[in-house]
Amino acid sequence: MSVTDEYLNNNEGFAGSFTGPLSLAPARHMAVVTCMDARMNIFAILGLHEGDAHVIRNAGGVVTDDTIRSLAISQRLLGTRQIMVIHHTDCGMLTFTDDVFKREIEEETGLRPWWAPESFPDLEDDVRQSIRRIEVNPFLPCTADVRGFVFDVATGRLTEVK
Template identity: 30%
Template structure:
């Protein structure tokens, strides 16, 4: 239990000042973001948004996986999402390593064979981004009036660059 004491103490401090309860759970700015799990990305802050404004789905590489697509469909139909941003980023581990390189790094770190592990690397971020945008735009549960854009976030400048 002591492994989390620092985080639980920080949470108690957070909760003492917390006055954002009572939100209804919809995306008040009508935005959904699919982005990478990278800790250099602050999805709300990078768009000038705040708590309750957007639905956020994160995974390695910021890809539109089946789980991300499920979240987007729910967001569009139940949570006020009208605009979807797909946002991978510069210097991403899954876009700057081969699957073999990542497996080797994992094997070294874990001390066990990782050759069987499937990792979703991206060999061309712009092409993968275009594919993901097309996947969302063509989904039967994403209406045509929902705007979908593909952007690359620069982790060194904080800027978004629209690619699709």
């Protein structure tokens, strides 16, 4: 059985005890921006309930134009007002540089990516960078309550970045 089919099989069990639809707009008016990392079960880490908060995830949990697109829709159409930005220890984004990653792809494919890979050398600095990108963005109406954190994959604990 493929991994996808195994997950579909798991979903049969999930649907069997599913308790029905919730509202589209997040009940707690929260949007979480975090990394795609496989170890981060955000619902468990934050004690989220289904329906509470938007969850936006990409490589690094960095704020790109696509993150801004998602946050603009989240705030303007679905009423979120607060943002948590969460990076984590042992992140893959700490292990390479944009220049090398782009050069390797160009050497293999003949095409240089037109997007920045968004690697970063320092976790806390990049949390601050992500928050700053949100704060100065002209398309987001609610930037007063944005807080940043590092999740420790060894302890499960969040530490706020000031």
